[in-house]
Amino acid sequence: MYRLFTAIDIPDDILDYICSFQKKMPSLKWCRKEQMHLTLNFIGNADEKLFLKIKKELASLTYDKLKISLGGTGFFPGTKNPSIFWLDIKQSSELGNLQKKIENILSGLGIKPEAREFKAHLTLLRIKDRNFLNVEKLSALYSAFEIKSFIPEAFVLYSSKLTPNGPI
Template sequence: MPRLFTGLEIPSDIGFALSLKRGGLNGARWIEPENYHITLRFIGDVDNKTANEVVDNLDYLSESLRFPIKLTHLGTFGGDKPRALYAGVEPSEALNRLQAAHERMLQRAGLPPDGRKFVPHVSLARLRGTAAEDVARFIAEAGRFEPLSFSVARFALFSSRDSVGGGPYVVEETYPLAA
């Protein structure tokens, strides 16, 4: 059974710029730049029939228009027990519409709703046993985050193997957005 999710690929130049943030944080397992992405909707482990339906139904979402994305800051998930370091995405109505369309389409395909709030981001590291104070110091010492922008011309269906996170991810299909 494939483990699937939809998302946005990160251009290699943006990935390189993000990779320069790597290092110097105890307990961090850094994600390789080729595995950077923005998740739109986690699908999970599905049978081949459901996977084929998802592939077919995603074609209908390519009518969405292209739009810009801007990465603006470093942040963490997990509060007092940080579990991930990420680059945050500036709020975007176009991105929210695309993500909501994925959610609706996948529910129509019979998948349960995603119970998590959509917080667009690029995961940079998984954290284990890292103190919140150490993460705060790392972010402060990283200096000013220069915004990174790119245009979204397509979204992708990714697969991953069952692991503790961070890849490797495989692009199974891509879906161009309208110009």
């Protein structure tokens, strides 16, 4: 069984820049650099047969070149009781169109789209214990973040496995 999602990889130089801020608050359990990506579509569990169908359909997808810009932060579901601290990805029409095209292909294969609306972001921190979290200090940490942009070469179909220490 595969746990699948589509994503865009972030270039290493930008990830290094992002992670340089995390070193200023080492006591937090930040998302690891190798796990950071821009999720486009969470697919969920799929057997071998469905995985191969998805892979084949997505391989033939064409889409407009897009530019991705990162900057600004936020919390899901909000600052009052946050569970995720994220870096904003400026939503372009090209990025939204790519996400929607993938969603349509997946729907054609019987995979239901996510109920929540697509919000492009890069997860920086999964917040487990809110008692020791200073939301203002965390937000201020990334206030000096300079907007970074890149043009992705492709999107990727990923398979992950959930473990007690997080996804791998």
